[in-house]
Amino acid sequence: MSKEKTYGIETQAIHAGAHPDPVTGARNTPIYQTTSYVFENADHAADLFNLQTFGFIYSRITNPTVATLEERLATLEGGRAACCAGSGHAAQFLAFFTLLEPGDHFVASRNLYGGSLTQFGISFKRLGWNCTFVDPTDPNNFKEAITPKTKALFIEPLANPGGIVLDLEAISAVAKDASIPVIADNTMATPYLCKPFEWGIDLVTHSTTKFLAGHGTSMGGAVIESGKFDWNQNDKFPSMTTPDDAYHGLTFYETFGDFGFTMKARAVALRDFGPALSPTNAFNTITGIETLPIRMDRHVENAQKVAEFLINHKAVSWVSYAGLPDSPFHDLAKKYMPKGPGSVFTFGVKGGYEAGVKVVEGVNLFSHLANIGDTRSLIIHPASTTHRQLSEEQQIASGAGPDVLRLSVGLETADDLIRDLDEALNL
Numbered sequence: 097m098s099k100e101k102t103y104g105i106e107t108q109a110i111h112a113g114a115h116p117d118p119v120t121g122a123r124n125t126p127i128y129q130t131t132s133y134v135f136e137n138a139d140h141a142a143d144l145f146n147l148q149t150f151g152f153i154y155s156r157i158t159n160p161t162v163a164t165l166e167e168r169l170a171t172l173e174g175g176r177a178a179c180c181a182g183s184g185h186a187a188q189f190l191a192f193f194t195l196l197e198p199g200d201h202f203v204a205s206r207n208l209y210g211g212s213l214t215q216f217g218i219s220f221k222r223l224g225w226n227c228t229f230v231d232p233t234d235p236n237n238f239k240e241a242i243t244p245k246t247k248a249l250f251i252e253p254l255a256n257p258g259g260i261v262l263d264l265e266a267i268s269a270v271a272k273d274a275s276i277p278v279i280a281d282n283t284m285a286t287p288y289l290c291k292p293f294e295w296g297i298d299l300v301t302h303s304t305t306k307f308l309a310g311h312g313t314s315m316g317g318a319v320i321e322s323g324k325f326d327w328n329q330n331d332k333f334p335s336m337t338t339p340d341d342a343y344h345g346l347t348f349y350e351t352f353g354d355f356g357f358t359m360k361a362r363a364v365a366l367r368d369f370g371p372a373l374s375p376t377n378a379f380n381t382i383t384g385i386e387t388l389p390i391r392m393d394r395h396v397e398n399a400q401k402v403a404e405f406l407i408n409h410k411a412v413s414w415v416s417y418a419g420l421p422d423s424p425f426h427d428l429a430k431k432y433m434p435k436g437p438g439s440v441f442t443f444g445v446k447g448g449y450e451a452g453v454k455v456v457e458g459v460n461l462f463s464h465l466a467n468i469g470d471t472r473s474l475i476i477h478p479a480s481t482t483h484r485q486l487s488e489e490q491q492i493a494s495g496a497g498p499d500v501l502r503l504s505v506g507l508e509t510a511d512d513l514i515r516d517l518d519e520a521l522n523l
């Protein structure tokens with residue numbers, strides 16, 4: 097693992113966490129399609145259940161195929177450890193369940209994936225976890241929303257759907273002052289384009305469903321810890337620093353140190369709520385990650401060409417892509433994601449809601465669906481789909497107003513994508 101951290105990211109994407117199978121020599125990571133694992137003897141079983149040795153008990157908690165993916169993701173992010181989950185939303189749940197007590201509070205960017213806005217604003221509230229949403233483009237807004245009950249900040253470094261890039265260093269500094277961690281959802285940038293831990297972020301979550309798996313085949317999620325956050329610096333994190341009844345009084349931070357958060361997320365939240373990643377989906381994700389670097393380079397190249405085409409189109413009123421020199425986020429993108437600001441961005445059509453619907457119905461090569469990060473190019477009209485639960489005011493605030501179309505530019509021939517959009521815009 098230590099050596100893997102010194103390899104380049106293209107090498108890590110192919111090798112980290114994976115070794116030839118010691119029994120069969122199989123070079124690729126097998127799909128361990130098994131629910132359970134035979135114990136060596138009664139003592140071995142007891143040690144496993146007491147978390148006194150590492151190994152496999154039951155695939156709700158650990159599985160060798162999933163473990164390979166966990167190690168690969170931790171290595172790619174430059175973190176200490178990772179815990180996978182059945183979806184990105186499940187991973188977010190594991191992270192917050194490990195951090196928060198009922199009555200606790202966190203501050204989140206208002207520019208998030210629509211499903212995260214609903215998860216945080218409505219469903220988490222029923223668990224007693226309160227979220228305040230702020231405009232993330234001014235780091236001071238996070239500072240002003242922090243209360244004595246605030247236990248974390250949550251951001252998307254590259255925000256879905258607005259093409260917004262945040263000032264990670266400044267937001268980390270706000271959290272450091274308040275002695276709380278920052279969680280970054282790095283789904284849109286991926287560790288190939290952006291490394292949140294290098295800028296002081298403490299935890300990263302992923303929907304591996306998107307660019308990491310990369311082919312629109314497999315749901316999945318992960319929470320990754322940097323290993324650098326000191327959970328003992330105050331009394332805000334009793335789940336990490338006080339004895340856990342579910343494990344005979346074990347204290348996770350004291351026992352597991354810089355991977356204590358991951359252990360707790362796995363041994364308690366994943367064990368007790370059960371949103372495990374399937375080994376087959378882990379396999380598909382591992383395979384997807386092997387080509388992540390070359391795919392992301394092409395995603396970015398195609399997105400840049402499509403954005404430059406749209407900005408000059410008479411039916412388009414604006415394009416929000418940080419790769420365009422006029423974008424207010426261009427400089428932040430150069431700093432935090434020098435290989436390019438991803439391939440998901442929004443643009444506005446003249447004619448509002450009706451015009452937006454006409455474009456999604458007029459394209460042929462772009463698929464009209466609610467996903468991002470596929471090899472295929474995708475288009476959606478957020479106001480009539482992903483963001484329709486929100487009020488029009490909330491839609492506009494989160495960058496999903498009635499005239500907004502969102503693209504996830506895929507890996508097809510750029511000229512074909514441009515022609516398809518041109519035809520739909522000229523209808």
Ligand SMILES: *Cc1c(COP(=O)(O)O)cnc(C)c1O
Nearest residue numbers: 183184185209256283303305316
């Ligand atoms: C899709 C997505 C999620 C949710 O992940 P699922 O795998 O769909 O549960 C969270 N954040 C972002 C940025 C996403 O794109």
